[in-house]
Amino acid sequence: MGGLSLVDGWLPIVLLAVGGIALFGLLTRWGRGAVVTVVLAVLVAALAYAGLNPLLVDALDLLPEPLPRQVLIWIALGLGGVVLAVGSLFGTRPGRKVLALVCGLLVLVSAASQINVYFQQYPTVSALAGTGDERSFAGGHGAPSRPMTTPVASRWRGPATAPSSIESAPIPGTVSGFTARDAQLYLPAAYNSPNAPLLPVLVLVAGQPGGPEDWVVGGTLQALMDDVAERHGGLAPVTVVVDPNGADGNNTMCMDSDIAKADTYLSVDVPRWIQANLGVDSNHAHWSFGGWSFGGTCALQMATRHPDLYPNFVDLAGEREPAISADRTQTIRIAFHGDTAAFDALTPLTLLAQRRYPGVWGYFACGGEEQEVGAWQTEVSTAAQRAGMTVRTQVVPGQGHSWGVPHASLPPAMDFLGPRLGLTAPNAR
Structure with a gap:
């Protein structure tokens, strides 16, 4: 039932x-x-x-x-x-x-x-009833994080001897001072097995209003990432769904502003916690940042502001720029005390026009029925290509602004980024 x-x-x-x-x-x-x-x-x-x-x-x-x-x-x-x-x-x-x-x-x-x-927020009766089997994170597999120069696909052949799991853990805002809700962790079967390799990392953000659990419930994260593992010989990234807003009704725009130091949280506190607690491949060339809706906008922001930390990103139905209000002036007044130049300097389109990103790969997707988001995707992905990024786009037929977009596009996005994350061996076909 x-x-x-x-x-x-x-x-x-x-x-x-x-x-x-x-x-x-x-x-x-x-x-x-x-x-x-x-x-x-x-x-x-x-x-x-x-x-x-x-x-x-x-x-x-x-x-x-x-x-x-x-x-x-x-x-x-x-x-x-x-x-x-x-x-x-x-x-x-x-x-x-x-x-x-x-x-x-x-x-x-x-x-x-x-x-x-x-x-598609509640895909099943159990999702609506909140009867999942989430558990608190009790600690990693014991191996410390360290940077790996070779792809995990060439270092591990399996088999995985334990199932994947969804666990929760607080990630404190030690440097940023930000108070976030607990993160949701997807730990692949390979990670939970005794012969666990050091895996790449995917950081995810949900939509707004919303929180990390939305990726687990509406996003069916475990099923999606288990599918990724099945497509890559049992390998998938350790996935950490983080909270840059602090509450459903909050909107920090993933920026350091008058509202909060959300960018510092995502670029300093989160990666430090992951490396200190999870036992992963700490080579950021094998890291990615992704998100849905608000989270997709956030992903492009992280890639353009911190390409050294997140040189791979997945923007699923994100906006053309971060926003609190449909009125841009109102957004800038709330977050940057009316300083338009300060806001503009941090937006992806500005950075893509000013800088070059030849080492960044990005995957964009949106629903075929969401015309405005589709126009934004075309504008932003074109700007990304002009800035030197390697880009792929996907339009999901028959879908509006719904979880059907991540369901259809996250596994292909991981296929696209597979060689970058090390899920695919260099000579694999």
Whole structure:
């Protein structure tokens, strides 16, 4: 039951059908006030569809980019169903009241299910229930980190004798002073085995709002990275999902600014902790930084500001530049006390225009249905190529701004970066 899919298969279809029947049941109420209720429901739904993005993006600055049209439709239908249910509580018999409440709840569940189908935040019932088997990190395999000059594919042939694991660990902001939520660690089967090699490193960041656990739940990180290992003879990078925001509602833009020293956290505290605690290949030529949405923007920032630390990156549906608000002036006022030059000096497009990056490799991906993000990807990847980076791009057909993009693109990104990370031996075909 826990493995039952919430994004494809029969269950979302059944929930959609049940929600449609419930909505029809709410619309069949006759009697006093019925017409008024329907009119109010339509007005509320229309207002939500037309007004949510202006409210959340422009007026309140709660989101840096608009909600997709499909999501707005389901939010509008869900709110319309609530209005119909509430209206049915007045002037009706007790049985009708109970039926209205049940139908209203079913409409909400159906709408929420379809929103989840779009974003793929909770892929299974167990993910929604939070019944994973995450455990606290108890220590590495014992071997100290050291820089390796040869790829791990030429140093290890396996076999792995233990399964991969997801574990959590705090990474303190010793230098930055930043307070982060616990990181999520993907430790490959090879890492957990007695004959463990020193593996390369992938640092990941989730979207915003969100946190490290999103990569484990919505991103199905363990399954994705197990797939990477299967494609590379049992080898995958030790993956550390870090938190540069500190809370769901925070947005540091992965920068050192008036908000926080998030860049120092990611470029000093995080790599030092990984090398001191995990027992990995500390040769940064074998390290990469990746992320989804906000995290993709962050990945390109790390590669352009710290190519010595993260010379390989994966930008999955990132923005053209970091942002707190859709209003660029507001972003700069909040984070850089209005100093546009200070902000511009740290953005990827500025750095790509000013510097050369012949030693950096980058992988970009976005959904085929997200036109604005696709335009950003074209602009930024072109700038990266002009700056000397080796770049590959991917468009995932049929996907909007959802976890379906990382699901389809992270393993190919690791294939592309495999020779750089050492997952592929130099002469391997």
